[in-house]
Amino acid sequence: MSEVYASPFFGIFLSILTFETGVWINKKTKSAVANPLLIAVILCILILKIFRIPLESYYVGGDLISVFLGPATAVLALSVYSQFALLKKYFLPILLGTVVGSAVSMSSAYLLCKVFHLDAALTASMLTKSVTTPFAIAISQNIGGVPSVAVAAVVMTGILGAVFAPLLIRLFHVKNPIAAGVAIGTSSHAVGTSKAIELGETEGAMSGIAIGMAGIVTVIISIFL
Amino acid sequence: MKMMFQIGLLFGVCLVGQAISVFLPVSFPGSVLSMIILFLLLFSGVVKVDHIKQKADFLLKNMAFFFIPAGVGILLSFDLIKNNILPLLIIVVVTTILTFGATALTVQGVIALQDRLARSKLKKGEPHE
Numbered sequence: 506m507s508e509v510y511a512s513p514f515f516g517i518f519l520s521i522l523t524f525e526t527g528v529w530i531n532k533k534t535k536s537a538v539a540n541p542l543l544i545a546v547i548l549c550i551l552i553l554k555i556f557r558i559p560l561e562s563y564y565v566g567g568d569l570i571s572v573f574l575g576p577a578t579a580v581l582a583l584s585v586y587s588q589f590a591l592l593k594k595y596f597l598p599i600l601l602g603t604v605v606g607s608a609v610s611m612s613s614a615y616l617l618c619k620v621f622h623l624d625a626a627l628t629a630s631m632l633t634k635s636v637t638t639p640f641a642i643a644i645s646q647n648i649g650g651v652p653s654v655a656v657a658a659v660v661m662t663g664i665l666g667a668v669f670a671p672l673l674i675r676l677f678h679v680k681n682p683i684a685a686g687v688a689i690g691t692s693s694h695a696v697g698t699s700k701a702i703e704l705g706e707t708e709g710a711m712s713g714i715a716i717g718m719a720g721i722v723t724v725i726i727s728i729f730l
Numbered sequence: 731m732k733m734m735f736q737i738g739l740l741f742g743v744c745l746v747g748q749a750i751s752v753f754l755p756v757s758f759p760g761s762v763l764s765m766i767i768l769f770l771l772l773f774s775g776v777v778k779v780d781h782i783k784q785k786a787d788f789l790l791k792n793m794a795f796f797f798i799p800a801g802v803g804i805l806l807s808f809d810l811i812k813n814n815i816l817p818l819l820i821i822v823v824v825t826t827i828l829t830f831g832a833t834a835l836t837v838q839g840v841i842a843l844q845d846r847l848a849r850s851k852l853k854k855g856e857p858h859e
Contacts, residue, residue, distance in 0.1 A: 516799070520795070520798045520799065521795075523798070524794075524795050524798060540794075541794055541795075542794040542795075542797055542798065542801065545795075545798050545801075546798060546801035546802055546804070549798060549801075549802045550802055550804075550805060553802070553805070560802070560805055560806065563799075563802060564799065567798070567799030567802065568799065570795070570796055570798065570799050571796065571799045571800060573789065573796045574761065574796050574797070574800070575744045575747075575748075575760065575761040575764060576740045576741065576744055576764075576785075576789055577789040577790070577793050577796050578761035578762065578764065578765055579740065579743055579744055579747065579761060579764035579765045579767075579768050580740065580765075580768070580782065580785070580786035580789045580790055581765050581790070582765045582766070582767075582768035582769035582772060583768070583772065583779065583782065583783075583786045583790075584790065585765075585769055586769055586772040586773065586779070587779070589773070595837075595841060597840060597844070598836070598837045598838075598840035598841045598844070599837065601836055601837070601840050602833045602834070602836040602837035602840070603833065605832050605833060605836040606829050606830075606832050606833030606836070607829075609825075609828055609829050609832040609833075610825055610828070610829040613824065613825045613828045613829070614821055614825045617817075617820070617821045617824060617825065618817075618821065621814075621817035621820075621821070623814060623817060623818075627810070627814065631818070631821055634821075634822060634825065634826075635825070635826070635829055637759070637761075637762070638800055639759030639760070639761055639762070640759050640762070643757035643758070643759060644757070646757075647757065651807065651810065653803065653806045653807035653810075654807045654810055654811065656800060656803055656804075656806075656807075657803070657804045657806075657807050657811055658818070658822060659800075660797070660800055660801045660803070660804060661804070661818075661819075661822045662822050662825075662826050663797070664801070665822060665823065665826050666826055666830070667794070669826075670830075673827065673830045673831070673834075674834075676827075676831075677830070677831045677834050677835065679834045679838065680838070681837070681838050681841060683837060683841070684833075684834045684835075684837035684838040684841070685834060687833055687834070687837050688829075688830045688831075688833040688834035688837065689830070691829060691830075691833040692826050692829035692830040692833060693826060693830075695793065695797070696794065696797050698793065699793040699794040699797075700794075702790055702791075702793065709790070713765075715833075716762075717762050717765060717766070720759070720762055721762075724756070724757075724758070
């Protein structure tokens with residue numbers, strides 16, 4: 506049986522099957538909490554655990570899917586390009602928003618880690634939770650964090666952002682789609698952006714811009730840590 | 731534009747982004763460099779929107795899907811996380827709300843400030859420093 510799991514088709518098929526199940530549940534319930542990514546991740550983990558399938562077997566196919574994260578991030582350039590007039594007009598608010606947001610993200614994570622007496626390595630892994638995975642791995646390594654924990658924090662933050670973005674928009678009375686997009690991208694990177702794209706083209710493009718900007722700002726702040 | 735051409739173009743851009751990231755003195759993700767390169771190519775007119783439209787739309791519409799393996803990777807650090815699960819969850823939730831609020835309010839505040847400055851300039855009828 507292990508020969509079947511170890512084939513790349515297993516990881517790819519399981520991912521598509523669970524994701525489409527997530528999309529179906531999301532459509533049926535029309536609930537933000539029924540996020541397709543969240544459902545897919547939970548179902549994948551459950552199936553791997555129940556059938557005692559090693560994670561390495563899943564990754565034979567899973568890694569092939571991860572390869573597309575690069576191109577998926579790159580094509581955000583197309584959203585940015587189609588919204589370039591807005592970026593030019595609102596450059597200062599967008600820049601200041603990502604700087605303030607990234608600073609708040611890192612300092613609040615740091616303070617809360619101190620409150621809970623988490624050790625230095627775990628704290629360093631939590632500081633990069635709001636930036637996209639490749640940034641988080643690079644930065645957390647530089648400041649003495651554990652990359653796999655950093656990635657887990659990034660993914661949890663992203664899913665949380667994607668699930669609760671519509672709720673947070675209402676909570677903070679965000680009327681401006683530019684502010685909403687920048688806030689989603691700065692707080693919950695590319696996973697949040699996948700939700701921002703659904704909310705609207707402006708939200709999606711601004712969120713895409715914020716991923717890059719928040720990442721760069723976080724790199725710069727981390728140099729001083 | 732033919733699909734194979736679109737895919738080839740996109741992977742080519744990613745390859746260049748990766749190559750630049752290897753030679754940079756600071757660690758900077760190749761995928762973000764690829765995004766900047768693709769933007770510059772579109773901006774300069776070397777690449778037209780039509781050249782990548784279908785492939786880009788496919789990736790953008792299904793972006794969440796490509797994060798599934800990264801999400802399942804939580805299992806890799808499961809033991810470390812398990813021992814601190816409650817504080818970590820609280821930190822993730824609280825900081826995400828704070829970051830979202832701080833960013834959104836800053837963007838809206840600066841836009842409102844700019845609008846007010848622009849209006850007061852208009853009222854005085856003359857541009858000044």
